Amino acid sequence: MKRRREGEGEGSDKKQKKGPPPMPEDYPKGVVVGVAGLGEGVDREKLKEACEPFGSVEWIEYERSSPEAFIRFETAEHATAAAAGLVDKEIVAGITAAPTLLEGDDERAFFKRKHDSMWVRKNASKGRYRGKSGGRGGRSGGRGSGSRN
Numbered sequence: 701m702k703r704r705r706e707g708e709g710e711g712s713d714k715k716q717k718k719g720p721p722p723m724p725e726d727y728p729k730g731v732v733v734g735v736a737g738l739g740e741g742v743d744r745e746k747l748k749e750a751c752e753p754f755g756s757v758e759w760i761e762y763e764r765s766s767p768e769a770f771i772r773f774e775t776a777e778h779a780t781a782a783a784a785g786l787v788d789k790e791i792v793a794g795i796t797a798a799p800t801l802l803e804g805d806d807e808r809a810f811f812k813r814k815h816d817s818m819w820v821r822k823n824a825s826k827g828r829y830r831g832k833s834g835g836r837g838g839r840s841g842g843r844g845s846g847s848r849n
Contacts, residue, residue: 720819730776
């Protein structure tokens with residue numbers, strides 16, 4: 701009778717693919733402003749121009765023609781000033797901002813989404829470009845396999 705080793709068989713987690721690690725709880729608080737009511741004619745540069753008077757912009761998450769954007773500021777003070785100063789500010793002709801300072805669960809969900817997408821992007825190409833055997837060459841193929849005279 702064959703005995704199972706510890707960690708084998710049903711319920712074994714060894715061969716399951718790992719997902720992203722847990723998000724650290726020390727993410728910066730109060731630094732993200734969500735802006736709704738956007739649309740055609742708005743781009744990252746126009747959003748940055750509208751936000752820079754309130755403080756240093758770290759990055760902007762926005763896809764062209766999307767109805768919303770997320771803007772991360774360097775400090776919570778900058779984000780608070782932007783959330784207050786962008787109210788009804790015209791970003792481009794006919795489009796005004798409707799900002800909200802992300803807090804609590806919304807802020808945590810935003811940073812979780814960013815954390816997970818960075819992990820996916822970082823791990824997306826692991827294991828590619830190695831061929832079927834996973835090696836870097838060998839007897840037939842790989843580097844230096846041409847004929848020499």
